[in-house]
Amino acid sequence: MPKSAFSDQLARKLATRALVDPGDLSALMALSWKQRSIPIAHYIVREGLPPQRCGFIMEGYAYRQKLTLDGQREIVAVLVPGDLIDLQNLYFTQSDHDVVSLTPLTMAEVPIVELRELAAALPGIAAALWTDTLIEASIYREWLLNIGRRPAKARLAHMLCEFHARLRAIDRAGEMEYELPMTQEQLGDAMGLTPVHVNRVLKMLEADGLIGRNKRQIKVTDWARLRTAADFNERYLHLDQAVP
Amino acid sequence: MPKSAFSDQLARKLATRALVDPGDLSALMALSWKQRSIPIAHYIVREGLPPQRCGFIMEGYAYRQKLTLDGQREIVAVLVPGDLIDLQNLYFTQSDHDVVSLTPLTMAEVPIVELRELAAALPGIAAALWTDTLIEASIYREWLLNIGRRPAKARLAHMLCEFHARLRAIDRAGEMEYELPMTQEQLGDAMGLTPVHVNRVLKMLEADGLIGRNKRQIKVTDWARLRTAADFNERYLHLDQAVP
DNA sequence: CGGCCTGTTGAAACTGTTCAATTTGTGTGG
DNA sequence: CCACACAAATTGAACAGTTTCAACAGGCCG
Numbered sequence: 001m002p003k004s005a006f007s008d009q010l011a012r013k014l015a016t017r018a019l020v021d022p023g024d025l026s027a028l029m030a031l032s033w034k035q036r037s038i039p040i041a042h043y044i045v046r047e048g049l050p051p052q053r054c055g056f057i058m059e060g061y062a063y064r065q066k067l068t069l070d071g072q073r074e075i076v077a078v079l080v081p082g083d084l085i086d087l088q089n090l091y092f093t094q095s096d097h098d099v100v101s102l103t104p105l106t107m108a109e110v111p112i113v114e115l116r117e118l119a120a121a122l123p124g125i126a127a128a129l130w131t132d133t134l135i136e137a138s139i140y141r142e143w144l145l146n147i148g149r150r151p152a153k154a155r156l157a158h159m160l161c162e163f164h165a166r167l168r169a170i171d172r173a174g175e176m177e178y179e180l181p182m183t184q185e186q187l188g189d190a191m192g193l194t195p196v197h198v199n200r201v202l203k204m205l206e207a208d209g210l211i212g213r214n215k216r217q218i219k220v221t222d223w224a225r226l227r228t229a230a231d232f233n234e235r236y237l238h239l240d241q242a243v244p
Numbered sequence: 245m246p247k248s249a250f251s252d253q254l255a256r257k258l259a260t261r262a263l264v265d266p267g268d269l270s271a272l273m274a275l276s277w278k279q280r281s282i283p284i285a286h287y288i289v290r291e292g293l294p295p296q297r298c299g300f301i302m303e304g305y306a307y308r309q310k311l312t313l314d315g316q317r318e319i320v321a322v323l324v325p326g327d328l329i330d331l332q333n334l335y336f337t338q339s340d341h342d343v344v345s346l347t348p349l350t351m352a353e354v355p356i357v358e359l360r361e362l363a364a365a366l367p368g369i370a371a372a373l374w375t376d377t378l379i380e381a382s383i384y385r386e387w388l389l390n391i392g393r394r395p396a397k398a399r400l401a402h403m404l405c406e407f408h409a410r411l412r413a414i415d416r417a418g419e420m421e422y423e424l425p426m427t428q429e430q431l432g433d434a435m436g437l438t439p440v441h442v443n444r445v446l447k448m449l450e451a452d453g454l455i456g457r458n459k460r461q462i463k464v465t466d467w468a469r470l471r472t473a474a475d476f477n478e479r480y481l482h483l484d485q486a487v488p
Numbered sequence: 489c490g491g492c493c494t495g496t497t498g499a500a501a502c503t504g505t506t507c508a509a510t511t512t513g514t515g516t517g518g
Numbered sequence: 519c520c521a522c523a524c525a526a527a528t529t530g531a532a533c534a535g536t537t538t539c540a541a542c543a544g545g546c547c548g
Contacts, residue, residue, distance in 0.1 A: 018335065048479070066389040069475045074389040088382075091262065091375040096382045096480040120367035127364070130374050131335040133381065138332075138340045140384035145310040145318040148391050148436030152536075183494060192392030194537055199496060231313045235292070236340040396504070427526060441504055443528060459513090 006033065006058060006108050013056075013082040016169070017135070017241055018128035028118060028125050031110045038105040044085060045099035051092060053109045055085035060105035061181045063190070064088075066097045075190035076143070077136065078102070078163075078182070082170050086112060087133050090119075103181050135238045142236040147192045150231065152201045155191050157230035160211065160218060165234050177219040205229075250277065250302060250352050257300075257326040260413070261379070261485055262372035272362060272369050275354045282349040288329060289343035295336060297353045299329035304349035305425045307434070308332075310341045319434035320387070321380065322346070322407075322426070326414050330356060331377050334363075347425050379482045386480040391436045394475065396445045399435050401474035404455065404462060409478050421463040449473075 007029045014020050014028075033056070038044060044055060044062060057079055064077040076097065079085060089095045090112065119126040139162075146158050163180060167173035180187075184202070185195040193201075205211050210226045212219040220226055251273045258264050258272075277300070282288060288299060288306060301323055308321040320341065323329060333339045334356065363370040383406075390402050407424060411417035424431075428446070429439040437445075449455050454470045456463040464470055 064385070066385055068389065068393055072393040074392040076385045076388045088378060091371060091378060091485070092382075092482055093484065094479070096482070097385055116371075120371070123364035123367070123370070126367070126370055126374070127335060127360075130370070130377070133374070133378060134332060134335060137377065137381040137384060138336075140381060140388065141308070141310055141320045141341055144320045144384065144387055144391065145312065147388065148318040148433075149312055149316040184496095185494080189392075195495085196497090196538080197536055199494095200536095203496085235338070238336055238340070240337065241335070428528095429526080438505055439527085440506080440529090443526095444504090447528085 006035070006056075009058060009082060010056060010108075013084075014125075014128045014132075016239070017131040018124070020128050021124045024122045024124040027122060031114050031118065033108040033110045035106065035108050038101045038107065040101055040104050042101045042105075043098060044101060044105075044107075045089070045095050045097070047096060047098050048094050050094050051086050051089040051112050054087060054090070054112045054115050055107040055109050057081050057083050057085065058106040058108055060107075061102035062099055062105060063102050063182075063186070064097050064099050065189070073189045074192065075186060077139065078190065080166055080170060081172065084129070084132060087129055088136065090116065090129075090133070102186070131241060135241070138236045138238060152191075152193055152197055153204060154230055155193070156187070156198065156201045157205060157210065157226055158232055159187065159191060160205075160220075161227060161230045161232040161234075162237070164218075164220065165237055165239070169237075169239055176221075176223075177217060180216045180218050182216070250279070250300075253302060253326060254300060254352075257328075258369075258372045258376075260483070261375040262368070264372050265368045268366045268368040271366060275358050275362065277352040277354045279350065279352050282345045282351065284345055284348050286345045286349075287342060288345060288349075288351075289333070289339050289341070291340060291342050292338050294338050295330050295333040295356050298331065298334070298356045298359050299351045299353045301325050301327050301329065302350040302352055304351075305346035306343055306349060307346050307426075307430070308341050308343050309433070317433045318436065319430060321383065322434065324410055324414060325416065328373070328376060331373055332380065334360065334373075334377070346430070375485060379485070382480045382482060396435075396437055396441055397448060398474055399437070400431070400442065400445045401449060401454065401470055402476055403431065403435060404449075404464075405471060405474045405476040405478075406481070408462075408464065409481055409483070413481075413483055420465075420467075421461060424460045424462050426460070 010029060011025055014025065045051070059081055062079040062085065063075045065073050065075050067073050085099055119129060146155050150158060164173055164178055167178050172178065184198045188195045188198040202213065206213055210222050210229060212221050254273060255269055258269065303325055306323040306329065307319045308323070310318050310320055329343055363373060390399050394402060408417055408422055411422050416422065428442045432439045432442040446457065450457055454466050454473060456465050
């Protein structure tokens with residue numbers, strides 16, 4: 001992937017977070033980003049270790065996970081192309097969670113110190129990056145509501161709606177269908193359910209005529225009812241953030 | 245409460261987030277903070293409205309909530325003295341959640357625009373405030389793990405441990421006991437449980453000899469076993485953040 | 489071809505919910 | 519100071535959603 005493709009992608013991403021001055025933006029992109037490829041199911045960040053670089057996903061998917069002592073896993077976030085991986089640990093002495101690749105991944109990396117220095121020098125960049133971390137926090141809050149208070153069917157429907165909205169925003173989804181890059185076990189780990197139950201609920205949604213499935217392709221067959229079942233309101237994604 | 249008390253409290257808070265330059269700090273405190281009192285169970289922030297001021301809790305407790313369409317509530321965060329209320333919405337055009345007082349509250353407020361301007365002017369302040377929002381995000385991740393993957397007993401035990409650690413850090417808790425400023429219904433809403441079940445689990449923890457209770461006073465009677473039952477590791481609170 | 493991961497299905501078991509009633513505590517007004 | 523009202527806490531019993539355990543099918547990779 002040529003250098004300019006990365007620049008474009010990063011620029012497009014930040015533009016959804018704040019109105020960034022072109023000069024600031026080019027300073028950010030002039031940083032010593034290095035491209036790196038990661039195989040599937042590979043640790044990118046490990047809990048307990050100090051963050052040293054910040055990754056930007058160019059292609060592929062990843063997730064943040066936390067584990068209980070007895071080995072149960074909770075996927076607390078899913079990262080898609082255009083997401084910055086280590087911003088959540090930007091100012092921490094050690095990471096509080098792992099990041100693992102969900103698919104093979106192409107990313108660009110920059111030393112985290114350089115990013116800190118740039119944020120200190122350019123308030124416009126800081127505001128855009130900060131906003132990005134705030135939006136991720138907003139998604140955490142919605143997930144807490146989703147897991148804490150919605151029954152499995154609504155919970156899964158909500159996840160499907162969110163995925164579509166986020167993939168759509170980065171041109172990775174059609175109007176009605178998209179590819180869900182997760183196994184049912186991973187879906188369960190993201191929603192506090194067992195893989196068995198995810199399977200059953202998926203089939204219920206299908207039987208209800210809300211979605212169709214083919215492998216991991218999801219085709220929404222009734223948007224109105226899916227959104228209603230999910231109690232989905234995309235406000236929390238703050239997609240309109242930098243539009244004014 | 246005299247002006248200096250507020251300054252001290254804000255200074256102490258930020259010192260736990262980053263090493264802040266004294267000059268920067270005094271600029272922050274020189275902002276036009278106004279003191280305000282809020283009665284119990286009163287909305288401080290409402291979902292959908294644009295954030296206009298940023299509050300700092302001097303005394304009392306509050307919580308962030310999100311509601312499902314059918315009125316179920318999830319408490320996604322509890323705020324304690326020293327917490328900044330509106331930082332999570334700092335760069336948003338509208339809030340994605342409500343904030344409600346848990347007890348009568350004394351807070352100091354500043355126009356959010358002034359805070360944005362100061363963050364743009366003073367990178368040291370920005371870093372400290374940003375770190376504060378990142379720590380709150382880290383707590384969200386732990387809560388997701390807690391609600392998604394731990395059974396009710398561990399879940400409640402974890403909440404009790406977190407409360408103690410956070411209150412202890414602001415000198416609101418003894419070594420073994422503290423006051424939990426929430427009803428059992430609110431506790432349930434914070435953990436995705438019903439109030440009935442919270443009651444039963446609380447009694448289990450008591451019967452197991454892990455805690456004692458008197459009204460909302462919690463007395464930990466066996467720290468080792470409570471932490472084990474909770475699978476509690478305070479890393480995610482990043483209490484050591486600004487120590488280096 | 490064989491092995492393994494993922495998905496699928498059924499039956500039984502269990503954790504947590506729901507509904508409903510009762511108790512306790514606290515503040516208010518008489 | 520007592521009676522009353524109301525919120526919060528407590529308890530029991532029936533119920534439901536989700537998990538657990540187990541088995542099997544399908545597809546992909548070495």
